[in-house]
Amino acid sequence: xxxxxxxxxxxxxxxxxxxxxxxxxxxxxxxxxxxxxxxxxxxxxxxxxxxxxxxxxxxxxxxxxxxxxxxxxxxxxxxxxxxxxxxxxxxxxxxxxxxxxxxxxxxxxxxxx
Numbered sequence: 001x002x003x004x005x006x007x008x009x010x011x012x013x014x015x016x017x018x019x020x021x022x023x024x025x026x027x028x029x030x031x032x033x034x035x036x037x038x039x040x041x042x043x044x045x046x047x048x049x050x051x052x053x054x055x056x057x058x059x060x061x062x063x064x065x066x067x068x069x070x071x072x073x074x075x076x077x078x079x080x081x082x083x084x085x086x087x088x089x090x091x092x093x094x095x096x097x098x099x100x101x102x103x104x105x106x107x108x109x110x111x112x113x
Contacts, residue, residue, distance in 0.1 A: 035070060038063075039107050042076070049099075067101060075107040 034056070041047055041055060049067070053060045070076045079100040 035075060039111055042103055043111060074104055076101040077104055
């Protein structure tokens, strides 16, 4: 027979586990909402980290970190620039290396949901 103190301890543990699950789900939702905003903005056309940071109300380094996670998760790809593309909208030069990303098929499918 479980006494009242043991029952309270057990119920607190279950509550804590349930609360952690809810918090994880909330974080996943916020993460996916943020990713969706970034992907929609990127789909519109060329934008800079500075522009994304301004649109999201975040710091540039934070946005760079999010982009790194999105590369890792397969939503965007890192594009290397060899300064050979005459049609490039970035108009970069050899003195200024530019980090560019492109949407993947995974991100296009995600946006179409």
